Amino acid sequence: MTVVSCENVMHIYHLEGNEVIALRGVDLQVEEGESVALLGPSGAGKSTLLWLLAGLLRPSAGGLRVLGRDVEKLGPGALTRLRAREIGIVLQNPARNVFAHATAAQNVANAQRIARSRRASRSRPVNELLGRVGLADLAGRPAGRLSGGEQQRLAVAIALAHRPKLLLADEPTSQLDRESADAVIDLLREAGAENGATVVVVTHDPAVGAAFDRGLTIRDGRVGTEARDGNEYLVVGRDGSVQLPPALQELLPPGTRARARALPDGVELRRVHEGEDG
Numbered sequence: 001m002t003v004v005s006c007e008n009v010m011h012i013y014h015l016e017g018n019e020v021i022a023l024r025g026v027d028l029q030v031e032e033g034e035s036v037a038l039l040g041p042s043g044a045g046k047s048t049l050l051w052l053l054a055g056l057l058r059p060s061a062g063g064l065r066v067l068g069r070d071v072e073k074l075g076p077g078a079l080t081r082l083r084a085r086e087i088g089i090v091l092q093n094p095a096r097n098v099f100a101h102a103t104a105a106q107n108v109a110n111a112q113r114i115a116r117s118r119r120a121s122r123s124r125p126v127n128e129l130l131g132r133v134g135l136a137d138l139a140g141r142p143a144g145r146l147s148g149g150e151q152q153r154l155a156v157a158i159a160l161a162h163r164p165k166l167l168l169a170d171e172p173t174s175q176l177d178r179e180s181a182d183a184v185i186d187l188l189r190e191a192g193a194e195n196g197a198t199v200v201v202v203t204h205d206p207a208v209g210a211a212f213d214r215g216l217t218i219r220d221g222r223v224g225t226e227a228r229d230g231n232e233y234l235v236v237g238r239d240g241s242v243q244l245p246p247a248l249q250e251l252l253p254p255g256t257r258a259r260a261r262a263l264p265d266g267v268e269l270r271r272v273h274e275g276e277d278g
């Protein structure tokens, strides 16, 4: 089953009379059980894409289906239920994922209670989950009194508490040391391997990118490249555009006139030098 399907998805923020185009035509399919990392420079649109997949934002244009539902057609209640039961979300700011006054254990148990699904009834014991993220000794501490890194690990435990079908995480390792980050990566991968969950993670951490089935680079609001099995490929957009890798941009700087020539299995681009016209 295709769990995430984006067709020419655009997103525009309206800010004090100005428009900020965050996504300008994203095409993306993620199949059940796949793990995908979204990489790319700051401001490229990664978080926006994740928020759209979580139903926390609605696309300005384009088609978006998540877990078989047409997200645009779901009302606020149906979206909230979908999120609570089938989606696990780790937001970028650790404090936003937790109830500050509830203990770590209560936060995890609460996510399971809200989901109340059959999947959730098979969910892992709270203490086991907290142990997996290295928080067993802090189970009784109010989440608001945990450090940023501890809250981040708690957020991952909360997001996995109800065995979501789709796990979405925005920079889940940004505040963690290498050892804790590796433990979180293992847990995310395991969610896919054991429960068939589909995992989409925004990250700047190359180790996270390398650990997943696919690494998509988002640049300028589009999918620019896709890495899999150690190879990186350019992704041709629906308008025929490709984003040259930064290393090749020196050869064809912006504004360069180039000739495109068909080859048996592709296209060759050659720069036209001064006086070479005609």
Ligand SMILES: Nc1ncnc2c1ncn2[C@@H]1O[C@H](COP(=O)(O)OP(=O)(O)OP(=O)(O)O)[C@@H](O)[C@H]1O
Binding pocket: 013, 014, 015, 020, 021, 022, 040, 041, 042, 043, 044, 045, 046, 047, 048, 049
């Ligand atoms: N709430 C908002 N209002 C207006 N513009 C926004 C808002 N959120 C994001 N943007 C803009 O949309 C664009 C994409 O932002 P987004 O946060 O999705 O990028 P990102 O790739 O996740 O960046 P980072 O790696 O820094 O988190 C940027 O130009 C950003 O300034």
